[in-house]
Structure formats: C-alpha cells, structure tokens
Amino acid sequence: MSKLLSFFIISMFACGAYADDFGTAMTNVKNNCSNISGDLNDLKKMAGINTAITGVGTATAIGATAVGIAKSSVDEEIENIIQKALEGKTKPAENPNEKDVKDAIDAYFKESSKSANDTDTQNLDELAEKSEKSKNLGNWRTGLLGASTATNVAGAVIAGNNKVDDDLQTKARMDGIDVTQAQKIVSACSKWEEADLSKVNDRAKGAMISSIVGATTGIAGTVTSAVANSDKTRAGDKDTEKNLNTTSNILAGGTTIASGVATAFNATQISAVKKIVTIAEECEETLK
Numbered sequence: 001m002s003k004l005l006s007f008f009i010i011s012m013f014a015c016g017a018y019a020d021d022f023g024t025a026m027t028n029v030k031n032n033c034s035n036i037s038g039d040l041n042d043l044k045k046m047a048g049i050n051t052a053i054t055g056v057g058t059a060t061a062i063g064a065t066a067v068g069i070a071k072s073s074v075d076e077e078i079e080n081i082i083q084k085a086l087e088g089k090t091k092p093a094e095n096p097n098e099k100d101v102k103d104a105i106d107a108y109f110k111e112s113s114k115s116a117n118d119t120d121t122q123n124l125d126e127l128a129e130k131s132e133k134s135k136n137l138g139n140w141r142t143g144l145l146g147a148s149t150a151t152n153v154a155g156a157v158i159a160g161n162n163k164v165d166d167d168l169q170t171k172a173r174m175d176g177i178d179v180t181q182a183q184k185i186v187s188a189c190s191k192w193e194e195a196d197l198s199k200v201n202d203r204a205k206g207a208m209i210s211s212i213v214g215a216t217t218g219i220a221g222t223v224t225s226a227v228a229n230s231d232k233t234r235a236g237d238k239d240t241e242k243n244l245n246t247t248s249n250i251l252a253g254g255t256t257i258a259s260g261v262a263t264a265f266n267a268t269q270i271s272a273v274k275k276i277v278t279i280a281e282e283c284e285e286t287l288k
Contacts, residue, residue, distance in 0.1 A: 037280035043162055043200065044273040050158040050207065051266040054259055057151030057214060061256035064144035064221070068249035071137035075245065078130045079238070085123035098131050099235060131234075138229030141248065145225055148255050149218030155262050156211035162269070163201045189283040195276050203269035207262045214258030221251030 078098075085101045096104070105120050227233055228244030 037277050037284055040164075040273055040277045040280055043164065044270055044277060046158055046162045047204075047266050047269040047273060050155055050162065051263055051270065053151050053158070054155040054207070054211060054214075054263040054266055057148045057155060057211075057218075058256060058259035058263055060144045060151065061148040061214070061218070061252055061259050064141050064148060064225075064252040065249060065256055067137050067141045067144060068225070068245065068252050071134055071141060072245060072249065074130055074134045074137060075242065078127065078134060081123060081127045081130060085120065085127065096238075098127055101127060135229060135234070138225060138245075141252065142222055142225040142229060145218055145222040145248075145252055145255065148252075148259060149215055149222055152211045152214035152218055152255070152259060152262070155259075155266075156208050156215060159204050159208035159211055159262070159266065163204045164197045188286045191279045191282070195279050196272075197276065199272040200269060200276070203265045203272060207265035207269065210258050210262035210265060214255050214262060217251045217254040217258060221248050221255055224248040224251060 082096055082098075082101050086096065086104055102124065105124065224244055225248040228241055228248055233241050233244060
C-alpha cells in the first residue's frame with residue numbers, strides 16, 4: 001500500500017490537487033483533469049479538417065501540373081503550325097508568334113498580288129484555335145495554383161495552432177487518485193506514461209512546414225503562370241514564354257509534393273491523437 005500512497009501523493013501534486021483528505025483531492029483531480037479527452041478530440045477534429053483542406057490543395061496542385069503539361073503540348077503544336085504556315089515566306093522573327101505569322105502571310109500575298117489560299121486560311125484558323133486553347137489552359141493553371149496556394153496557407157495556420165499546449169501536457173501526465181478505486185485507476189491512468197504527446201506536436205510542425213513550402217511554391221507558380229500567360233508575354237519572345245511555362249509547371253509539381261506531405265502529416269496526427277484519446281477516455285472513466 002505504501003507504493004500506492006506514494007503514487008497518489010505524486011498524482012495530487014501533478015494536478016494541483018492538494019487537500020487534507022483524499023475525497024477533496026479526488027474532487028480537485030476531477031475538476032482539473034476530467035476534460036483531457038475533450039481537448040484532444042478538438043485536436044483530432046481540426047487535424048481531420050486540415051487533412052481535407054491540404055488534400056484539396058494536393059488535388060488542385062496535381063490539376064495545375066496536369067494542365068500545365070497539357071498546355072506545353074498545345075504550345076508545341078502551335079510552334080509546328082507557325083513553322084508550317086511560314087514555309088516559303090520570309091520569317092519576321094527568330095521566334096515568331098501568331099501576329100508575326102499573320103503579318104508574314106499578309107505581306108506575302110500583298111507582294112505577290114494574290115489572295116490567301118485555303119492552306120493559309122486553314123493554318124491561321126488552326127493557329128487561332130490552338131492559341132485560344134493554350135490561353136485557356138494557362139488561365140486554368142493559374143487558377144488551380146492560386147487555389148492550392150490558398151489551401152496551403154490555411155493548412156499552415158491550422159497546423160500551427162493544432163498542438164498540445166503546456167497546460168494540457170501537464171494534465172495528461174497525471175494519474176487519478178481514490179483509495180477505494182486504487183487498482184482500477186492505476187491500471188487505466190498509468191498508461192499515460194506510455195503516451196508520447198510530442199508526436200502530436202511533431203506532426204503538426206511537419207504539416208505546418210510542408211504547408212508553408214506549398215504556399216511559397218504555389219504563390220511563385222501562380223505569379224509565374226500569370227506572367228507566362230499574359231498577352232504581353234505571349235506576343236513577345238517565344239523562348240521567354242516557354243521558360244516561364246516550364247518554371248510554372250515545375251513549381252506546380254513542387255506544390256503538389258509539399259501539399260501531399262502536409263496531408264500525410266495531418267493524417268498521421270489524427271492517428272497519434274486517437275491513441276492518446278483512448279488513454280484519456282479510459283483514465284477519465286475511472287475518475288467518475
């Protein structure tokens with residue numbers, strides 16, 4: 001019994017439950033320590049919400065990457081159409097764009113006093129169609145990256161706040177006290193010694209860092225995509241446009257990875273909290 005009494009005394013001090021008798025101490029224990037599982041369930045709920053949010057961020061980043069790759073394919077088709085349309089005509093620039101092609105065809109037929117033939121008309125129509133498709137894909141990529149960025153910012157904020165605070169850690173390291181229920185309380189509440197609350201915070205920190213990385217690459221990718229898809233860039237040097245598109249696609253891929261890692265951290269945080277909630281609920285049950 002002396003070992004149990006020592007155990008109870010330590011427990012009383014751990015919970016701030018100092019009194020002249022065990023009955024009063026037990027009341028203090030209940031008041032101070034009975035809602036640990038509720039606090040932890042709040043953490044679990046927020047981790048679940050954050051998992052969903054960063055999951056959306058991952059999905060939109062994947063979408064942005066896929067759209068960016070599709071846009072690159074369309075842009076290659078545009079380059080081929082341009083080269084085909086300029087065959088036999090004077091190339092106006094090293095990297096001609098849609099306007100250059102129209103001007104070259106107009107100049108060619110003006111000089112030769114001929115009208116544009118069916119092939120040239122077809123090339124111009126196809127070029128206009130592909131250019132519109134490329135523009136739309138670029139807008140989609142920008143929008144998806146913007147959405148992914150927003151979710152990563154939200155994820156970073158939630159993860160940064162979804163941690164076990166010092167007060168809860170102090171409560172969780174206590175054990176119940178009641179001489180008449182000694183064995184039951186010791187059996188249930190001593191499991192706190194095996195609980196590792198640091199895992200909850202470590203996963204929250206990992207999710208926060210990953211979300212910050214995702215938000216950073218997402219912002220950079222969104223801006224780069226918008227610049228690459230602007231009328232000024234599209235009408236300018238094609239190599240510059242191509243490089244900007246490539247950079248945007250790479251950043252979209254980076255955002256996808258970061259969002260996926262954040263989602264994984266949030267999911268594992270839920271698992272870690274669940275284990276601790278089970279211990280808390282079993283311990284609290286003996287304190288009723």
